[in-house]
Amino acid sequence: MINNYKEFKDFLNNLESKPKLLLHACCGPCSTHTIDLLNKYFDITIYYDNSNIDTLDEFNKRLEEVKKVVSNFENVKLVVGDYLPQTYYEAVKGDETLGEFSSRCYKCMALRMTNTYNYAEENGFDFYTTTLSISPYKNSDWINEIGYRLASSGSPQFLYSNFKKEEGYKKSIKMSIELALYRQHYCGCVFSKKELEEKQNG
Numbered sequence: 644m645i646n647n648y649k650e651f652k653d654f655l656n657n658l659e660s661k662p663k664l665l666l667h668a669c670c671g672p673c674s675t676h677t678i679d680l681l682n683k684y685f686d687i688t689i690y691y692d693n694s695n696i697d698t699l700d701e702f703n704k705r706l707e708e709v710k711k712v713v714s715n716f717e718n719v720k721l722v723v724g725d726y727l728p729q730t731y732y733e734a735v736k737g738d739e740t741l742g743e744f745s746s747r748c749y750k751c752m753a754l755r756m757t758n759t760y761n762y763a764e765e766n767g768f769d770f771y772t773t774t775l776s777i778s779p780y781k782n783s784d785w786i787n788e789i790g791y792r793l794a795s796s797g798s799p800q801f802l803y804s805n806f807k808k809e810e811g812y813k814k815s816i817k818m819s820i821e822l823a824l825y826r827q828h829y830c831g832c833v834f835s836k837k838e839l840e841e842k843q844n845g
């Protein structure tokens with residue numbers, strides 16, 4: 644198990660082949676730097692699975708931006724998970740009003756990472772991970788805890804995730820501007836949209 648970013652970088656530099664990685668992506672901007680960092684080391688397939696997003700229109704809008712990012716890298720593939728918002732509402736039931744950084748987000752991330760793990764297992768990937776940790780609004784410790792727990796049976800392995808390190812978030816913003824990507828102002832769920840509107844209205 645990798646415990647910190649230094650161990651993660653050492654691990655990357657010691658890879659002798661390009662293992663198959665299923666990389667869960669929440670949106671285009673978060674995919675930019677993450678793919679840029681990992682593409683040299685892995686045979687990457689992006690998994691866009693985000694039933695947390697409030698509407699199908701917004702789900703498709705973010706998906707289009709992911710496609711733009713993927714088209715900028717050679718050999719990166721894309722798989723799209725089903726949009727099943729009911730699974731999100733069931734996962735966060737009881738925690739809807741707790742706000743960002745709460746157990747609502749833990750459960751939301753666990754749902755998407757579980758779907759990613761399952762797809763990776765069913766399709767013979769060596770590793771899986773998620774772009775979610777690039778955001779300063781996401782708790783990387785939670786992401787790594789969920790990731791290693793799901794993969795405790797052995798295969799696929801979880802790839803340590805803390806892509807905000809080495810100015811990862813700043814780099815993702817720079818790349819998003821260069822690619823003229825849509826950068827959403829709310830995390831994704833209907834609750835985060837409402838929370839943003841409340842903040843904006845004072």
Ligand code: SF4
Pocket residue numbers: 695696735742743744747748749751752830831832834835
């Ligand atoms: S704020 Fe973001 S991470 Fe938290 S529940 Fe909503 S969509 Fe999921």
